[in-house]
Amino acid sequence: MRRSIAWAFVFSLGAAVTADAQIVQRNAEYWLPADYNHAFYQTHQLAARSFYAAHYAHFIVYEEGLAGQDGLEARLAAADGAIRDLVAEPPRYEPPIDVIAPDWARIAHRTASAMDWTHHLHAQLYDILSDDRVQDKRAAGEAAIAHYLSRAGAAFSTRGYGHSFMLGGGTWAATFAERFPGVNGILWAYHWHHAAIYEALMEEDPDARSRELDRVLRVFADSVLVNPPTYMPLTAETAPKFGAMFPAAAHIFDNLHMMHDVVNDIMVAASVPERAKGAEIERLLQQMLYQNQEWVVPPEMSHDMMMEHMPEMPMRAMTIPTELPDGSWLPQGHPDAEMMPMMGGMRHDGHGGGS
Amino acid sequence: MSGPSAAAGRRTPLVAGVAMVAWLVSLASLAALAAAAGTPRHAAAQDDYRHLDQGRPLRVEDAYPIKLREWEWELGSGVAGLEGGDLSWGSVLELKTGLFRNGQFGVETHFSLEREDGVSRSGIEEVAAHILYNLNQEGRRSPALAFRADLEVPGTGDVSGEDAQGRLKAMLTRTLGRTRAHVNGGYRWASAVDGGEGWEVGLALDRALGLTSRLIAGDVFIELPSEGEARVWVDLGTRIQMSKRSVLDVGVFARVDDWTESVPNLGFTVGLSRAFGIRSLVPLGPYPNPRLR
Numbered sequence: 001m002r003r004s005i006a007w008a009f010v011f012s013l014g015a016a017v018t019a020d021a022q023i024v025q026r027n028a029e030y031w032l033p034a035d036y037n038h039a040f041y042q043t044h045q046l047a048a049r050s051f052y053a054a055h056y057a058h059f060i061v062y063e064e065g066l067a068g069q070d071g072l073e074a075r076l077a078a079a080d081g082a083i084r085d086l087v088a089e090p091p092r093y094e095p096p097i098d099v100i101a102p103d104w105a106r107i108a109h110r111t112a113s114a115m116d117w118t119h120h121l122h123a124q125l126y127d128i129l130s131d132d133r134v135q136d137k138r139a140a141g142e143a144a145i146a147h148y149l150s151r152a153g154a155a156f157s158t159r160g161y162g163h164s165f166m167l168g169g170g171t172w173a174a175t176f177a178e179r180f181p182g183v184n185g186i187l188w189a190y191h192w193h194h195a196a197i198y199e200a201l202m203e204e205d206p207d208a209r210s211r212e213l214d215r216v217l218r219v220f221a222d223s224v225l226v227n228p229p230t231y232m233p234l235t236a237e238t239a240p241k242f243g244a245m246f247p248a249a250a251h252i253f254d255n256l257h258m259m260h261d262v263v264n265d266i267m268v269a270a271s272v273p274e275r276a277k278g279a280e281i282e283r284l285l286q287q288m289l290y291q292n293q294e295w296v297v298p299p300e301m302s303h304d305m306m307m308e309h310m311p312e313m314p315m316r317a318m319t320i321p322t323e324l325p326d327g328s329w330l331p332q333g334h335p336d337a338e339m340m341p342m343m344g345g346m347r348h349d350g351h352g353g354g355s
Numbered sequence: 356m357s358g359p360s361a362a363a364g365r366r367t368p369l370v371a372g373v374a375m376v377a378w379l380v381s382l383a384s385l386a387a388l389a390a391a392a393g394t395p396r397h398a399a400a401q402d403d404y405r406h407l408d409q410g411r412p413l414r415v416e417d418a419y420p421i422k423l424r425e426w427e428w429e430l431g432s433g434v435a436g437l438e439g440g441d442l443s444w445g446s447v448l449e450l451k452t453g454l455f456r457n458g459q460f461g462v463e464t465h466f467s468l469e470r471e472d473g474v475s476r477s478g479i480e481e482v483a484a485h486i487l488y489n490l491n492q493e494g495r496r497s498p499a500l501a502f503r504a505d506l507e508v509p510g511t512g513d514v515s516g517e518d519a520q521g522r523l524k525a526m527l528t529r530t531l532g533r534t535r536a537h538v539n540g541g542y543r544w545a546s547a548v549d550g551g552e553g554w555e556v557g558l559a560l561d562r563a564l565g566l567t568s569r570l571i572a573g574d575v576f577i578e579l580p581s582e583g584e585a586r587v588w589v590d591l592g593t594r595i596q597m598s599k600r601s602v603l604d605v606g607v608f609a610r611v612d613d614w615t616e617s618v619p620n621l622g623f624t625v626g627l628s629r630a631f632g633i634r635s636l637v638p639l640g641p642y643p644n645p646r647l648r
Contacts, residue, residue, distance in 0.1 A: 023494075025489070026457060027423075027456055027457060028453075028457075029422055029423040029453075032637060038599050056566065091566040092568060092596075093596055098405075099405070102530045102532060103532075106493050106495055106530065107495055146641065146643065147639055
């Protein structure tokens with residue numbers, strides 16, 4: 001019996017090693033230790049927990065998409081209800097990705113890991129802006145960004161790719177927004193929410209900060225969630241003060257949000273077979289990572305493409321990264337940044353394609 | 356747990372030194388845990404409850420290490436019934452860290468107190484160190500696979516082990532929806548007086564309870580000594596995220612191969628773990644100040 005059990009275990013180990021063609025390691029890394037960590041949760045718990053419904057929304061869409069096209073409309077309608085319940089009553093802590101989307105996390109582990117790592121940067125910048133013991137918030141934020149960028153395979157690019165990959169990244173572009181406008185509206189409303197919270201935290205006076213946070217949460221619930229944006233809002237567009245202080249972070253979060261949207265499209269697109277979805281997500285991830293930004297050329301966006309998929313995108317969302325005379329710079333979407341050239345093809349990183 | 360140790364008299368200076376260091380580490384750990392527990396600002400890391408650490412509360416563990424440069428304290432206690440209504444109390448204090456990518460290193464001290472026939476015996480049962488390495492994240496078909504090596508040296512006091520022990524084991528983890536299955540298997544080297552050498556295998560299931568940051572788990576763990584009868588353990592328990600960095604575990608265990616009315620072989624365990632980081636140990640390069648293009 002002992003020998004049988006031993007051989008059974010050895011056999012299962014062998015099967016485990018050879019089951020997948022490619023071995024992916026987890027490479028999990030602890031975030032930057034700092035006294036400010038969790039200050040946002042401790043100081044403004046209601047606002048901190050308001051993010052968790054968005055977290056659930058992103059990953060339940062991916063999991064349902066992986067379950068196939070049959071009944072997808074009904075499953076996402078049920079997810080819509082569950083998300084709105086969580087908006088009203090969020091969980092106490094942010095649920096892990098592999099609890100919400102266990103199957104998706106297996107086919108797209110590197111993307112899940114990059115999203116999780118970027119969520120930590122999100123959280124650390126909220127913490128820094130919430131903690132009045134931090135004297136130099138710009139320096140603390142830049143240290144957190146430097147640590148974030150040091151994990152090359154998980155950090156999103158600091159370039160302003162805007163909406164280029166979600167509109168021109170593949171044949172699946174804009175599938176999710178057109179097919180499931182309800183859930184997509186919630187997600188775009190949350191992209192506004194994330195940036196608006198940053199802008200509220202830019203208030204220097206703690207009381208004014210709390211009042212502004214309360215106002216943002218009210219506007220989000222009463223207005224933005226009811227009439228969600230008709231395009232993916234950019235961080236600096238909603239949070240110009242935050243964008244001016246941390247332009248690289250504004251681009252990182254825009255790229256994270258665009259990657260969330262790209263994965264939505266791929267996961268629900270019937271044109272991408274289930275077995276090909278993981279590889280397609282990985283292809284897009286590689287184009288949006290910081291480690292590859294020196295050679296990546298984002299897709300050009302034509303006027304027709306924008307008119308077809310995001311006809312209501314306002315001009316303010318079409319600004320490009322802009323260098324200022326003092327050497328600092330403004331991220332894409334910032335109201336004081338330069339307008340995108342509108343002739344011929346356009347690239348959101350500021351390279352006018354021309355025709 | 357070994358028998359009364361006249362072994363203390365035979366202990367080498369090295370072993371005695373390790374035991375002394377273990378006491379000091381343990382005291383420092385308790386002080387740090389107490390201090391950490393009283394600091395409400397530190398509280399949160401929402402996936403810690405999903406980590407099935409060995410003994411917290413199951414004997415079977417999952418195939419994942421803690422994160423690179425993450426540190427974690429664990430303090431656990433258990434109590435079990437002995438023949439005649441006497442009790443045995445054991446406690447473990449562990450410090451572990453993600454010492455390298457996809458790997459962890461940990462040291463632990465096992466304390467023990469037994470009261471039998473009106474006589475109490477106590478001390479450090481053993482001091483142990485382990486290294487764990489994960490080969491892969493779960494894939495579309497493949498489970499996660501990890502290997503772990505343990506080395507244990509006898510502690511000090513009446514309950515100390517007699518000789519050094521070692522263990523090599525492999526762990527598999529596979530996710531099935533919100534349920535995860537874990538298989539552990541390995542070989543333990545130990546002298547006959549410390550339980551004898553032999554194979555060990557275990558199977559566990561855990562299930563996350565929705566989005567509540569809690570899970571329930573159970574396992575069956577079988578020790579197959581090279582001489583003597585197999586010993587079969589069953590553990591059931593829960594892990595609860597108490598704060599952003601702290602997890603509470605509670606469990607009940609039973610040795611089912613030796614169950615009689617006079618010796619119920621039932622025990623209970625409770626533990627607390629807490630994750631943290633050390634800023635000075637994290638390499639931090641200059642801000643790259645990314646430009647426009």
